[in-house]
Amino acid sequence: GQQLNQSPQSMFIQEGEDVSMNCTSSSIFNTWLWYKQDPGEGPVLLIALYKAGELTSNGRLTAQFGITRKDSFLNISASIPSDVGIYFCAGQLTGTASKLTFGTGTRLQVTL
């Protein structure tokens, strides 16, 4: 099935650094969501975006719904060790009834 393109695929950063990742699609979405997944567990919802151009924050996390509706960005400020995990974007295609299309994931590792 289709998967959205996420970049970078993986990143190693030091504690305290800011992190940016993005997600692109060839299709338009009307909703974007960002999830974090730890090994052996299900994805946990971080942020949901419902409007093109929308910028939403959740603590140290900030996400944006791209103005073209074909991309989204996630930023993490002042990273801490518990930010380690895999981050997935997910979108809902316009006109379809609810299914999410996920990205390929960005693996984040934080060093002390």
Place this chain on the structure above:
Amino acid sequence: GAGVSQTPSNKVTEKGKYVELRCDPISGHTALYWYRQSLGQGPEFLIYFQGTGAADDSGLPNDRFFAVRPEGSVSTLKIQRTERGDSAMYLCASSLAGGVNEQFFGPGTRLTVL
């Protein structure tokens, strides 16, 4: 409150066997979804229920896969004649309703077909 629960957490079976995976959604959530996640990839949609009926089963890979939700709450994903390629993490999610409501995931069932 309780989140989405899935049982079993792990299932090991032999090629050709039949398996059932269970999902208990968040109480009051009318929409339920099944996804499959292979190692190193994002989850891929299988099927979506609104109440008791399957509103979208376009992600089921073939007719060996079937899912039910007879009372609009618990759902069972059934896989017949399992193949080694069916090995994956099977994730269930629920939301208040369909459409743009946020989906919350369970911990998944890790299926291994030997």
